[in-house]
Amino acid sequence: MRRAALTRAAFVLVAVAAVGAASLMFYVGDEVRVLRQRLDATEARIAQDREALRVSATEWSYFNRPAKLAGLARRHLALAPMGAQRIIRFEDLPPRRATPAGTAP
Amino acid sequence: MTESAHQAPPYPTIYMDRAASAPSTVVLAGQRAQALEVGRTRLLVTGIVFALAFFAIGWRLIDLAVSGHGARARLATADGTAPATTLRADIVDRNGALLATSVSAASLYADPREIPDPRAAADALIRVLPALSHGELLTKLASRRRFVWLKRNLTPREEYAVNRLGIPGLHFRRAPRRIYPYGELTAHAVGFTDIDGSGLSGIERAFDSALRGADMPLALSLDVRVQHVVAAEMAAAMEKFDAVGGAGLVLDVRTGELLAMVSLPTFDPNRRDKASPDALFNRASLGVYEMGSVFKIFTTAMALDAGVVDLADGYDTSEPIREARYTITDFKPKKRWLSVPEIFMYSSNIGTARMALKAGGPMQRVFLERIGLSEPATLEIPEVGRPMLPTPWRRINTITASYGQGIAVSPLQIVSATAAVVNGGELHPATLLRRADGAPPAARRVIAPATSRAMRLLMRLVVSHGTGRKAAAPGYLVGGKTGTADKPMNGGYARDKRIASFAAAFPMTDPRYAVFIMLDEPKGIKSTYGYATGGWVAAPVVARVVDRIGPLLGVEPVRDQRGFDTRERLLIQTSARARQVAAN
Numbered sequence: 001m002r003r004a005a006l007t008r009a010a011f012v013l014v015a016v017a018a019v020g021a022a023s024l025m026f027y028v029g030d031e032v033r034v035l036r037q038r039l040d041a042t043e044a045r046i047a048q049d050r051e052a053l054r055v056s057a058t059e060w061s062y063f064n065r066p067a068k069l070a071g072l073a074r075r076h077l078a079l080a081p082m083g084a085q086r087i088i089r090f091e092d093l094p095p096r097r098a099t100p101a102g103t104a105p
Numbered sequence: 106m107t108e109s110a111h112q113a114p115p116y117p118t119i120y121m122d123r124a125a126s127a128p129s130t131v132v133l134a135g136q137r138a139q140a141l142e143v144g145r146t147r148l149l150v151t152g153i154v155f156a157l158a159f160f161a162i163g164w165r166l167i168d169l170a171v172s173g174h175g176a177r178a179r180l181a182t183a184d185g186t187a188p189a190t191t192l193r194a195d196i197v198d199r200n201g202a203l204l205a206t207s208v209s210a211a212s213l214y215a216d217p218r219e220i221p222d223p224r225a226a227a228d229a230l231i232r233v234l235p236a237l238s239h240g241e242l243l244t245k246l247a248s249r250r251r252f253v254w255l256k257r258n259l260t261p262r263e264e265y266a267v268n269r270l271g272i273p274g275l276h277f278r279r280a281p282r283r284i285y286p287y288g289e290l291t292a293h294a295v296g297f298t299d300i301d302g303s304g305l306s307g308i309e310r311a312f313d314s315a316l317r318g319a320d321m322p323l324a325l326s327l328d329v330r331v332q333h334v335v336a337a338e339m340a341a342a343m344e345k346f347d348a349v350g351g352a353g354l355v356l357d358v359r360t361g362e363l364l365a366m367v368s369l370p371t372f373d374p375n376r377r378d379k380a381s382p383d384a385l386f387n388r389a390s391l392g393v394y395e396m397g398s399v400f401k402i403f404t405t406a407m408a409l410d411a412g413v414v415d416l417a418d419g420y421d422t423s424e425p426i427r428e429a430r431y432t433i434t435d436f437k438p439k440k441r442w443l444s445v446p447e448i449f450m451y452s453s454n455i456g457t458a459r460m461a462l463k464a465g466g467p468m469q470r471v472f473l474e475r476i477g478l479s480e481p482a483t484l485e486i487p488e489v490g491r492p493m494l495p496t497p498w499r500r501i502n503t504i505t506a507s508y509g510q511g512i513a514v515s516p517l518q519i520v521s522a523t524a525a526v527v528n529g530g531e532l533h534p535a536t537l538l539r540r541a542d543g544a545p546p547a548a549r550r551v552i553a554p555a556t557s558r559a560m561r562l563l564m565r566l567v568v569s570h571g572t573g574r575k576a577a578a579p580g581y582l583v584g585g586k587t588g589t590a591d592k593p594m595n596g597g598y599a600r601d602k603r604i605a606s607f608a609a610a611f612p613m614t615d616p617r618y619a620v621f622i623m624l625d626e627p628k629g630i631k632s633t634y635g636y637a638t639g640g641w642v643a644a645p646v647v648a649r650v651v652d653r654i655g656p657l658l659g660v661e662p663v664r665d666q667r668g669f670d671t672r673e674r675l676l677i678q679t680s681a682r683a684r685q686v687a688a689n
Contacts, residue, residue: 021163028170054192054208055261061203061286066333081653084580084662092664 195322210282219274233266297374326362346627352389352516358524361533391488393513397590400509407472410556419444450571461507520621576644578651580662585609587639607643
């Protein structure tokens with residue numbers, strides 16, 4: 001008699017475990033499906049952003065053509081090309097005149 | 106029959122408990138009972154093993170479901186090994202400026218049968234794509250075909266605008282498209298591809314297969330800023346002197362890297378169907394020209410290096426040289442004894458020819474080969490010109506080659522050889538690829554360091570006191586040599602068509618960059634007194650180029666130029682010698 005009861009208990013246990021495992025499987029499978037969808041969407045977005053970056057980099061280079069920049073600088077800036085006479089060594093700078101403390105130089 | 110009934114039964118004998126009325130318990134005994142016991146034990150063991158296995162699987166399932174570890178691992182790998190782009194790799198300059206790139210571009214096509222109102226569709230399309238013709242668009246949209254191209258390679262903005270119209274029957278097809286953001290600036294070096302993305306010229310062709318598979322951009326040695334300065338200054342000079350073309354190169358004398366390679370006229374690789382064959386031709390590396398007096402750099406270096414002459418020697422240049430049916434004269438005759446420095450700074454053909462004759466034809470040929478002037482340069486791109494040498498090499502060829510006539514080489518060869526003369530005497534093969542930091546460049550010694558030092562003095566003399574004074578860029582101690590060559594024509598030479606050039610390097614104390622500027626068929630103008638020589642045409646371009654690229658490239662200006670300008674010292678030596686000769 002005890003043996004039969006044990007068998008029944010084992011059967012119930014196995015059945016519960018099987019149902020549990022099955023629902024767990026379903027749950028996990030569903031989770032995976034959702035995650036995969038999100039992954040695909042993210043990958044698509046990455047590809048799109050990469051493409052947009054390429055286009056932006058291309059445009060950036062196009063707008064930075066030296067000839068165009070030189071023209072813009074001539075038209076809008078009061079700057080001149082830096083010649084050799086504008087480059088000196090640090091030690092060639094004239095020594096700073098001593099100023100009384102607290103006054104503007 | 107009865108006999109057979111008493112035979113042993115084929116099944117195990119079951120001994121009934123005779124005491125009981127019904128056979129309730131079966132008792133096994135002996136060997137058979139033992140066998141059954143073994144079987145039962147085995148069954149138990151197998152059961153336990155299976156139970157363990159299922160337990161392990163169950164545990165793993167719980168682990169996966171609860172921790173979500175597996176999913177994250179999958180995400181991580183998906184991010185790390187993102188599908189490599191199938192686009193062709195970019196080409197960038199030495200600072201990373203994008204010279205060639207691929208973007209996936211949309212092309213607009215229509216299925217006219219799906220379009221409900223062709224006229225309204227054409228009206229709407231012409232508003233967002235004003236470059237199209239309305240009539241043509243209407244004919245296409247009203248046709249009975251199933252497929253018509255409306256516009257190839259739209260910009261993303263145009264694509265968006267067309268999409269926003271929401272017209273049914275308009276569709277896009279995406280395909281990679283090669284774009285050259287800097288357009289005509291680097292057209293000859295970078296080259297271009299055909300519509301299928303196969304390289305047809307320049308770097309695009311030389312590295313075609315490498316660019317296809319690669320993800321990393323290919324870094325060139327070019328610097329778009331330097332390239333722009335050279336191109337802009339040359340274009341200005343070309344216009345001023347009404348030249349038909351030109352070539353300009355800037356080379357790092359320590360590594361052989363080309364920072365600029367300009368060939369004018371140029372073309373836009375994005376619209377190369379509109380380019381003329383003349384614009385497609387690479388004058389900087391493919392074209393070979395008789396360069397004229399810049400060759401005196403190499404003749405003089407050879408003579409000094411071999412000890413044929415030294416700086417204190419000289420020649421009488423008052424009489425022209427007569428050889429075969431030719432008469433060799435000087436452009437601006439001094440009609441007196443000239444020292445070697447004077448021969449160089451006044452660009453005397455007679456004096457240089459005498460030096461070459463003393464050295465002899467065989468030595469001249471060996472030297473030209475050693476310094477890379479008689480073999481095609483080894484640049485990466487396929488457009489490399491083969492020099493044209495006189496065959497057979499007679500005495501007259503030794504004379505004319507000494508001052509750069511009767512021998513045609515490419516501007517690329519001149520700039521490489523000039524760099525070798527000034528950099529201490531080592532020839533680095535010119536390259537269009539950026540050298541990795543610290544990698545020692547390939548080098549071949551062509552002249553002794555002392556000869557290189559002497560040549561730097563002589564080249565500086567040309568700019569400080571000789572024919573190349575217009576090449577002076579204050580602070581950068583430019584040295585160089587002018588060249589003016591008559592262009593060969595119909596077996597002789599054209600009187601009014603010439604190549605004006607200037608080969609330079611700076612700063613002469615410790616040269617960093619070699620510059621070569623060449624203009625094809627410049628015409629003399631009033632402000633140059635009708636001259637269209639290298640000194641009047643190409644030297645000023647060199648001065649402006651050096652003045653602009655020096656600060657860009659971080660070359661420190663030389664404070665005390667006079668310390669290097671040793672004309673007095675040289676001339677005192679040589680004139681002393683001259684007096685001595687005159688006294689004899």
